[in-house]
Amino acid sequence: MQNVRVRFAPSPTGYVHVGSLRTALYNFLFARHHKGKIILRIEDTDQSRYVEGAVDNLLDSMKWCGLEFDEGPQQGGEFGPYYQSQRLDIYNKEINKLIEADKAYPCFCSQERLDKIREEQANANLPIKYDGHFRNISPDESLKRMKSEAYVIRLKIPAPGETKVHDIIRGEVVFQNNLLDDQVLIKSDGFPTYHFANVVDDHYMQISHVIRGEEWLPSTPKHILLYEAFSWKLPEFAHLPLLLNADRSKLSKRQGDVAVEDYRRKGILPEALVNFVALLGWHPDDDQEVFSYNGLIEKFTLERVNKAGAIFDMDKLYWFNGGYIRNLSQEDYLKKGLKWLVNESLDTGSDEKNNNILAAVRNSLNTFSDIKEKVQLFYADKIEEYSEEASSWIRLDDSKSVFKAMIIEIDKYSELSLEEFKAIMKDVQKNTGVKGKELWMPVRAAITGTTEGPELPTVISVLGKEKIRQFVLQAIER
RNA sequence: GGCGCGUUCGUCUAGUGGUUUAGGACGCUGGCCUCUCACGCCGGUAACACGGGUUCGAACCCCGUACGCGCUACCA
Numbered sequence: 001m002q003n004v005r006v007r008f009a010p011s012p013t014g015y016v017h018v019g020s021l022r023t024a025l026y027n028f029l030f031a032r033h034h035k036g037k038i039i040l041r042i043e044d045t046d047q048s049r050y051v052e053g054a055v056d057n058l059l060d061s062m063k064w065c066g067l068e069f070d071e072g073p074q075q076g077g078e079f080g081p082y083y084q085s086q087r088l089d090i091y092n093k094e095i096n097k098l099i100e101a102d103k104a105y106p107c108f109c110s111q112e113r114l115d116k117i118r119e120e121q122a123n124a125n126l127p128i129k130y131d132g133h134f135r136n137i138s139p140d141e142s143l144k145r146m147k148s149e150a151y152v153i154r155l156k157i158p159a160p161g162e163t164k165v166h167d168i169i170r171g172e173v174v175f176q177n178n179l180l181d182d183q184v185l186i187k188s189d190g191f192p193t194y195h196f197a198n199v200v201d202d203h204y205m206q207i208s209h210v211i212r213g214e215e216w217l218p219s220t221p222k223h224i225l226l227y228e229a230f231s232w233k234l235p236e237f238a239h240l241p242l243l244l245n246a247d248r249s250k251l252s253k254r255q256g257d258v259a260v261e262d263y264r265r266k267g268i269l270p271e272a273l274v275n276f277v278a279l280l281g282w283h284p285d286d287d288q289e290v291f292s293y294n295g296l297i298e299k300f301t302l303e304r305v306n307k308a309g310a311i312f313d314m315d316k317l318y319w320f321n322g323g324y325i326r327n328l329s330q331e332d333y334l335k336k337g338l339k340w341l342v343n344e345s346l347d348t349g350s351d352e353k354n355n356n357i358l359a360a361v362r363n364s365l366n367t368f369s370d371i372k373e374k375v376q377l378f379y380a381d382k383i384e385e386y387s388e389e390a391s392s393w394i395r396l397d398d399s400k401s402v403f404k405a406m407i408i409e410i411d412k413y414s415e416l417s418l419e420e421f422k423a424i425m426k427d428v429q430k431n432t433g434v435k436g437k438e439l440w441m442p443v444r445a446a447i448t449g450t451t452e453g454p455e456l457p458t459v460i461s462v463l464g465k466e467k468i469r470q471f472v473l474q475a476i477e478r
Numbered sequence: 479g480g481c482g483c484g485u486u487c488g489u490c491u492a493g494u495g496g497u498u499u500a501g502g503a504c505g506c507u508g509g510c511c512u513c514u515c516a517c518g519c520c521g522g523u524a525a526c527a528c529g530g531g532u533u534c535g536a537a538c539c540c541c542g543u544a545c546g547c548g549c550u551a552c553c554a
Contacts, residue, residue, distance in 0.1 A: 193552070193553085279503090309546090319504055
């Protein structure tokens with residue numbers, strides 16, 4: 001494929017939706033797969049939705065995900081500026097061409113009139129669209145009124161005929177022109193609408209493939225008509241299936257976490273998020289599911305993107321993430337884990353202890369935010385409560401003799417290292433005749449209050465002599 | 479209401495007319511490992527929306543129905 005140029009064109013709303021992440025990802029993979037370029041363009045044409053710091057947040061989330069752009073606000077490029085709000089002169093120039101060619105016209109309708117005709121159309125069960133009230137007023141009159149009245153510029157849709165959209169994912173989709181609205185191109189504040197800015201920018205930035213969400217499919221014929229009004233070459237289109245909530249509605253903030261930063265905060269690794277999201281609507285030609293970026297780049301094609309929407313299944317994300325946590329190098333894992341320990345105020349002050357704790361819980365982690373809960377037993381000052389199972393182990397006669405023997409042995413030492421603990425348990429076994437599960441489970445129950453958790457020697461070495469002694473005594477009393 | 483898109487296990491999906499007793503993964507579940515849990519390994523569970531065609535033969539092609547979703551803004 002020659003000269004692939006794609007773009008990710010978000011509007012800065014304050015956070016990056018995972019659906020946007022997937023759109024960005026597919027654009028990125030497609031570009032890299034074809035040795036093309038990916039451009040980041042900020043679609044900030046809605047002044048009423050301006051959010052402070054939104055662009056920084058967006059850039060930050062993209063970087064965290066490992067998505068790199070070839071052109072954009074940060075890296076520049078020969079097709080800038082990459083903020084639509086800085087391209088107003090371009091839109092002005094282009095809209096004038098359209099007006100002069102009678103392909104667009106000013107419309108002076110008030111919001112009230114627009115509301116009224118829509119209401120009438122709705123009541124009459126008619127398709128809802130602008131009635132073309134100002135379609136054919138004379139240029140002279142237009143010019144005169146433009147000086148004193150508020151207006152928008154609308155596209156003059158050629159009434160008869162049909163417009164065909166060739167979509168790489170969905171094939172040919174046909175729309176009847178007479179059902180298409182005379183789309184607003186320039187708003188009364190002078191800013192372009194998405195539809196106009198998008199087409200003009202895609203043209204000037206020489207975008208070869210428009211890869212975006214399915215919600216844009218219905219407006220694509222309008223975009224095509226715009227390209228034709230300018231006599232510009234059409235890009236290829238690919239409309240991605242939507243990401244959905246569990247109830248199959250469009251994935252939304254109301255029903256849980258949708259922002260990339262939410263997952264970051266939860267302790268999801270970017271590699272896991274990206275891997276998971278890549279598989280939502282795309283599948284390789286074999287059964288491989290775990291992918292590095294390079295693997296995705298190599299395998300990704302638009303032809304293998306699905307048509308149906310996909311539910312965002314948290315369980316599978318957690319599964320991916322658990323796998324990625326376990327695949328980290330020990331060093332990397334410890335480094336990342338320590339940050340979480342510190343954030344949760346669980347830093348023991350000892351590197352050795354921190355590392356032991358972290359290493360002990362690694363296998364049970366799905367996210368780094370699980371650390372807090374999994375690590376709790378290492379910080380207890382007393383056993384607040386015993387699980388039912390733990391209680392029944394503790395009450396056994398054999399267990400009581402194990403505990404008593406332990407106290408005797410523990411008192412022979414001033415400190416309790418791993419080695420010493422093993423020696424103690426050997427002697428306890430010898431003196432009581434209790435071994436295997438019957439020996440170890442009561443000890444676990446006594447010092448953790450539950451019958452599950454990391455290997456006992458690790459727990460022992462972190463807790464230290466005094467706590468062990470105290471917990472065992474506490475268990476004898478039960 | 480109109481227009482458009484979609485519909486294979488609970489979920490993500492493989493599947494493009496015979497190789498399919500519909501494959502993989504998550505989840506759930508049984509077992510092994512093991513002081514326990516987790517990890518890991520082995521096994522089980524569960525689906526072609528419905529109705530008509532076309533064909534020797536259909537999850538795959540056609541038509542209709544149902545259901546879901548999206549769009550229908552001077553938001554993107």
